[in-house]
Amino acid sequence: MNVETAENWAHLQDLLFGGSWNEQLGRFRSPCAYRGLSESSYLLETTLIRLGGPFARLEQHLLRNFRKYAHRNVVARDSFWHWLSMAQHHGLPTRLLDWTHSPLVAVHFATANTEKFDQDGAVWCIDYERTHLLLPEPMLRKLQGEGANTFTTELLAEAVSSLDELDQMSVRPYLLFFEPPSIDDRIVNQYALFSVVSNPTLGLEDWIAEHPDLCRKIVIPASLKWEIRDKLDQCNITERVLFPGLDGLSRWLHRHYSPKNNS
Numbered sequence: 001m002n003v004e005t006a007e008n009w010a011h012l013q014d015l016l017f018g019g020s021w022n023e024q025l026g027r028f029r030s031p032c033a034y035r036g037l038s039e040s041s042y043l044l045e046t047t048l049i050r051l052g053g054p055f056a057r058l059e060q061h062l063l064r065n066f067r068k069y070a071h072r073n074v075v076a077r078d079s080f081w082h083w084l085s086m087a088q089h090h091g092l093p094t095r096l097l098d099w100t101h102s103p104l105v106a107v108h109f110a111t112a113n114t115e116k117f118d119q120d121g122a123v124w125c126i127d128y129e130r131t132h133l134l135l136p137e138p139m140l141r142k143l144q145g146e147g148a149n150t151f152t153t154e155l156l157a158e159a160v161s162s163l164d165e166l167d168q169m170s171v172r173p174y175l176l177f178f179e180p181p182s183i184d185d186r187i188v189n190q191y192a193l194f195s196v197v198s199n200p201t202l203g204l205e206d207w208i209a210e211h212p213d214l215c216r217k218i219v220i221p222a223s224l225k226w227e228i229r230d231k232l233d234q235c236n237i238t239e240r241v242l243f244p245g246l247d248g249l250s251r252w253l254h255r256h257y258s259p260k261n262n263s
Contacts, residue, residue, distance in 0.1 A: 001216070012218070033128050036106035036109035036124075045203055048095045062093060128150060128193075153178060173198050175196070186242065239251040
């Protein structure tokens with residue numbers, strides 16, 4: 001896997017948007033999903049793995065009870081992947097991992113926590129177009145038949161209807177990305193993507209180790225975080241936009257007006 005360290009704001013932009021030129025379209029369209037972490041040492045672990053214990057056996061129980069108790073509040077759609085997206089969005093431990101189409105949104109999440117400004121951050125980039133070429137044939141055929149490069153919940157439901165079916169489609173673990181439904185403005189403004197691995201016990205680093213050419217890691221040195229944070233704020237990449245509502249507004253104002261700690 002290629003690991004590169006940003007030297008300054010301009011170099012960071014070059015790293016984030018590198019490889020985004022699409023010769024066929026004649027446009028700059030990156031095929032990557034991005035995930036920002038406030039510490040470069042953090043693992044790409046799902047909330048289900050972080051739950052600990054016999055988490056793989058608990059997965060179905062968590063989802064079954066979420067659907068049972070949430071049903072009176074969520075009735076728009078009843079597909080499995082819609083429910084799983086809702087569960088992830090509202091904090092239930094799942095095998096999903098949050099990503100974004102936007103490299104700058106990923107950098108926001110790498111620099112939002114000022115208490116971590118003494119630590120290097122990181123942005124992970126995975127080429128989802130090439131990743132999807134490794135999907136089991138029925139899923140790849142469904143995706144290509146739609147002329148799409150990522151799944152929607154509806155398209156994914158046509159290809160696979162449950163986690164059991166997902167797990168059993170291939171002996172070799174595989175990774176896919178899908179766009180969650182526009183549940184609220186937070187998902188829309190964050191340009192959100194979810195990833196899911198066919199094996200719930202498999203950390204994403206294990207999958208990346210098998211496919212290092214599909215992933216890049218961009219390290220954001222602690223010494224650059226204040227400059228990057230200030231420039232993102234001026235670009236309006238803030239909590240006020242990414243978490244619409246009074247909570248996001250308060251978080252943005254709290255961070256924006258906090259004094260810089262030079263120590």
